[in-house]
Amino acid sequence: MYDRELFLVCSNVTNYNDEEFTNCEETMNSNEKKSKRKIIIRLLLFCIILFILWLLFIFLFMSKDREQPREVSYTKHVLEQKNASVNRNYAGNTNTEFSSESRREADVEVTPDPYAILKDSSLKHKEIMDLENRLKEPNINMKSPKKNVGNKEVFIYFSHNRESFLPYFSNATKPEMAYHSTFNVSLVGDRLGKALKQYGIRNKVSDADIITMLNEMNLNFGHSYDMSRQLVLEEKKKNHHAEIFFDIHRDALRKGNTTAVINGKAYAQILFVVGTGHPTYQANLDFANNLHRLLDANYPGLSKGVIIKDNTQGNGVYNQDLSPKSVIIEIGGVDNKLGELYRTADALAHMVSQF
Known part of the structure; x- marks a missing residue:
């Protein structure tokens, strides 16, 4: 509007000189530039x-995605939870195939919370110390004659060594939080090693921390099996x-x-x-x-069977x-206690000695 009025003023000027007209024209050009x-x-x-x-849309979308349950292939990942075939064998029975829906009741894997991996949650230390004092020595079944195991040796290792157990955490309540750098599934492996030794079977239990190895190589959790592969190759x-690698x-x-409850005692299932x-x-x-058949014959219900997974899973x-x-x-789950886990480790060692 201002430019139009200025134009009319300039156009209707009857008494002007060249300088005045030029100034008027420059003013119009200046206003036009300002408008542009x-x-x-x-x-x-x-x-x-x-x-x-x-950006807000992307952020909200990703935040919503992170809130969903995150299952992973073990390298505990997403695809592994889908379309998995299950093969469970029982002594004296033929193989039975189960659908992926049935498999979800046999094996569930979750992505660890990154904070649980990086920083240990607080533990119930007194309860842990009391349990460890009561569960020091394996319960060895000497009724079964020990076989000649020869040069057979067992290497026990842990691709996901920080997997832990919720009953011993002060605050953690979800499976993805059950991870700890020292109080973890390696304790079950140590117990298995002690029991095997008492049955006369030589063994070695790895003390490698896969998470530390991953961090040193700047790799994520999905490369856990690449790290544990190095342990196996080095041991071989x-x-x-x-000969045997667990x-x-x-x-x-x-x-x-x-x-499972066997003879009135609770065991962490295998x-x-x-x-x-x-x-x-x-x-x-x-x-x-x-191994499953041996366990099922001697400890009915302890082993849930064998599942198979291919590259798509x-x-x-x-x-x-x-x-x-x-x-x-897989020994037990996130809610099992040391007594149940150790009892199972002792039973597994017993069956390996008979293998």
């Missing part, structure tokens, strides 16, 4: 607002008598699905996991099935291509 500048500034502000709204290179884990299922992502997996599957190999007698053993 305002339009450009408004467009820029509009673009900035759109960009901020886009140093010890040619190492990768000990704990499941993320709650107690009702990970506990689940064997075999990867079919390598050509020689059948030997590993036979090995796991044989996670890692699919689990370092089992390195030995025909290599298997993942």
Whole structure:
């Protein structure tokens, strides 16, 4: 409006000189530039607002996604929870196939909370000390004659060594929080090693912290099996008598699905996991099935069976291509207590001595 009025004024001037007309024209040009500048500034502000709204949308979308339960293939990941075939064998019975829905009752894996991995939550130290004092020595069944185990040696390691147990945390209540740098599934492996030794079976229990190894290599949790593979290869290179390789884990299922009562005593149930992502997996599957049958015959209900996972369901190999007698053993779940876990470790050692 102002430019238009100025134009009319300039156009209707009858008594003017060249200088006055030039000044009038310059004023019009200046106002036109200011008007264009305002339009450009408004467009820029509009673009900035759109960009901020886009960022807010992305942030809210990702936040919502993080709030959903996060299941992972073990390298505990998402795909592993879908379309998994389950093979459970029982002594004297033929194989029974289960759907993926049934499998969810056999094995659940979650992504660890990154804060639980990086910083230990507080523990109930007094309760832990009291338990450890009462559970020092393995309960060895000497009624069964010990077989000649020869040069058989067992290597026990932990691809997810910080998996822990909720009853001993002061505040943690969710499976993804059950991780600790010292109080973890490696205690169950130590117990298994002690029991095997009392049965006359030589063994070595790894004390490697996979999380530390991952951090040193700047790798994420999904590379856990790459790190534990180094442990197995190193042990095979140093010890040619190492024949059996147990990768000990704990499941993320709650107690009702990970506990069995045998002769009035509670045990943390066992689940064997075999990867079919390598050509020689059948030997590993036979090995796991044989262990399951022994357990089922002597401790009915202790073993939940054997599940198989291929490359579409996670890692699919689990370092089992390195030995025909290599298997993942899930012992208990997030809610099991040391007494139940140790009781199972003793029973497993008993069966390995009879293998």
